[in-house]
């Protein structure tokens with residue numbers, strides 16, 4: 001099965017538009033500059049033994065918040081980089097509008113309006129939806145998140161017309177995608193080596209081949225094998 005066939009075989013999101021990837025030559029210098037800052041946050045998460053995902057929120061040419069995963073530290077699965085940064089922004093720039101909590105989209109002092117989120121991995125369904133609730137201006141991500149992605153890989157929370165109370169936002173991916181994927185791979189490789197019963201050494205090789213967008217970041221073979229009967233039987237042993 002070729003890469004193209006495999007990408008075509010992936011199911012489209014159940015709701016909303018599929019993830020959009022911008023070709024490298026069409027990516028603006030400004031977007032790339034901010035994504036490099038998000039990558040630094042992902043590196044920080046890596047050093048702190050957290051799943052290496054980093055984010056920065058940029059408004060009017062300035063970073064107003066940085067976030068990284070803190071799920072292990074806080075033992076809280078909702079502490080993703082994006083939600084960490086949302087809390088920080090609301091603490092730093094509290095909106096004065098009376099109706100902000102219920103109707104952030106119609107408040108002129110909404111700090112998320114005119115704000116772009118740069119995040120190294122596509123926001124998950126939880127974060128993708130939260131970003132729409134608070135009224136984010138735009139989202140730029142690195143790697144797609146084919147397991148949990150809320151910007152079109154699993155669900156298109158950014159523009160699903162069923163969410164009538166929040167306007168859609170633009171979400172584009174593919175920015176330093178390879179770097180984001182390699183950080184995740186390095187993390188999971190280290191994690192496996194530190195496990196009490198590490199998997200056999202042959203599997204502890206850092207894969208450097210990166211599949212085209214739309215194909216599992218874990219590689220064609222692994223994703224393909226997950227759907228084959230022999231993998232299912234091996235897993236159940």
Ligand SMILES: [Zn+2]
Nearest residue numbers: 080123124127
């Ligand atoms: Zn998330």
